[in-house]
Amino acid sequence: MTTFTSSLPDQLLQKLSEAAQRLNLPKNKLIEKALEIYLDQLTRAEYVKSYCQAGQDESIILIAEEGMNEYMAQLNDEDEAR
Template identity: 50%
Template sequence: MATFTSSLPQELLDQLAKTASELKIPKNKLIQKALQRYLIQIEKAQFAQSFERAANDPDMLEIAEEGIEEWFQILEDLEKE
């Protein structure tokens, strides 16, 4: 595991120490878990933004509409069998 050094405001360090003590886990583990969750939230937000951009892209809408027409045709063909 790599070592990382950073500076934080005293108020945040105090809150970190208090919370780590209450949860009975080391401060570095609390920071690690918090950072992992935060990075996942960022990733999810970026993923959602990419869908929003796609929803407003005329080319993507056209591709989706073409795809849905093919999907409906496949479903109709399957129902006939």
């Protein structure tokens, strides 16, 4: 594990101290968990943005529709084979 030193505004540090005490967690663990959650949210937001962009792209929509048609054909073939 690497040590990281940073400056925080006094008000934010006070909130951190209060939350850490209330949750009975060391401040560094609370920061670690909060940062993990925030970075996960950023990653999810990037996925949402990319899917929204893909939803506006006609060529991607056509590819998806073709894939779904092929999938449905496979399901129908399996049903008929039973």
